[in-house]
Amino acid sequence: MDTFIGLMSGTSLDGIDAAVVRFPPGRVELLAARTTPFTRELRSELLALIQATGTDLLDRFGELDHRLGRLFAEAATGVCDQAGLEPGRVAAIGSHGLTVLHRPTGETPFSLQIGDPNLIAERTGITTVADFRRRDLAAGGQGAPLVPAFHAALFTRAEQARAVVNIGGMANLTLLPGSEEAAVTGFDTGPGNVLLDAWIQQQLGQPYDRDGAWAASGSVSEELLAALLADPYFTLPPPKSTGREHFNSTWLQDRLRGFELEPEAVQATLAELTAASIAVAIEREAQGTTELIVCGGGAYNPDLLQRIGARLPAVKLSVSDDYGLAAEWVEAVAFAWLAQKALEGKPGNVPAVTGAAGKRILGGVYPGTTGCGEDSKPE
CATH class of the missing domain: 3.30.420.40 (ATPase, nucleotide binding domain)
Incomplete structure (x- = not known):
């Protein structure tokens, strides 16, 4: 399978960009792309979490991680439908998630993205690659930019x-x-x-x-x-x-x-x-x-x-x-490309950009359920 999906939600907080793409040698073949917009209510909730306002932050973090995971899965399914593509024909989804806090310097550098990749893999049936930033951070890099x-x-x-x-x-x-x-x-x-x-x-x-x-x-x-x-x-x-x-x-x-x-x-x-x-x-x-x-x-x-x-x-x-x-669509396509690199066992970072100690394979792989039986996905 040579078809990948990229999912990206950036700091503009306007929605989720989804792209279905292939990578023939030396070029990009974009098969379909669409944006799933955030509602005004969801955007307000995300801003409140990012700006750390209100109480029960951990509860809200967990809830929004789940809700966005489901929304990312819907975005992937929707762009598959747009492309006329069966999930079983997709090699992997590359999901950046949505960054809620990025602190790449100091004694304890970290970067937090939400949009649970377990839910994306489970609800689409497609292997999902996510959590791209933290391996670069572990290697002494900034974890960004990755494109x-x-x-x-x-x-x-x-x-x-x-x-x-x-x-x-x-x-x-x-x-x-x-x-x-x-x-x-x-x-x-x-x-x-x-x-x-x-x-x-x-x-x-x-x-x-x-x-x-x-x-x-x-x-x-x-x-x-x-x-x-x-x-x-x-x-x-x-x-x-x-x-x-x-x-x-x-x-x-x-x-x-x-x-x-x-x-x-x-x-x-x-x-x-x-x-x-x-x-x-x-x-x-x-x-x-x-x-x-x-x-x-x-x-x-x-x-x-x-x-x-x-x-x-x-x-x-x-x-x-x-x-x-x-x-x-460039950023969504970039994360499809990074998913391909991860499955190929090839590095996806540029140490001269991020400051990492060396090239690293980025992203955790969350296996899909396609082909595992009729009851493998929720209705």
Whole structure:
């Protein structure tokens, strides 16, 4: 069997992306893809858990781990149906889960994802690979970002220095030197859409800034931008990774104190923050970059792309769609690819990216029940 399913739910907390994919030599064949959106109630519950508000945190952690496991299973079943594919023809599901806390530094580094893979395997009947981050963490790495290995496999071109940026809730950068002698590197640059989404939700009650139109209507506050960029994270050397535990509404409100700005000016400044942090990272770590390939939800934000392009005028700006893979599905496909690597017994991390002591096979394998008899799956 050469067909895999990738499941991804990122820091934007908008739902679960599911992709059915094959990997013929040197390319990606996307058979079907769909998003299972989160309800407003579920999103609120997830935010409360991530922000550690309320009581009975362990109870809520366990409950949401179970509920998301079932929802991930439904997403996998739904995309199978869309592809006209029987579960028995799928080699494995690669499920990232949903990160509720990521603390990769200190004496006891850890990263927590929910979406019980036992339930995914049991309810779909398909072998599931999950818990991708913790083996890299055990080897001294950050456990993130993990997509650079896939970016390297898909986008590396000989003698051409490229970068790939995935702009989801957070933004992560992969630097492809185009030379076998130079290492692939990468790291999280900082917030992608997370602050933009949070601000427009707070001010206008909208889930996100469609096409960046609201940000485009405002004027950037250079003073606020400087205050935001003064956060020490932006000047940390790689390897580094981050998440909502650092960049969130509280972080923003703390830095807005003393500023009296129109709401759209704040939105424009947050868009410029995302663009600036990406551009500065490329200028600092990969000055020879000739092309930047954008994927993730941010690839469909023309205002954000214009801001990035203005800061990198000598760099060709592309989206992954130009290379045959729609930007919105890249991460889900990446976890299908990582599942394939795990079953093949091949490493999935890039030590130069995460800081791990070496290459490691990532993910725990949860065997499916397909072919184990009529009573092997619940109705």
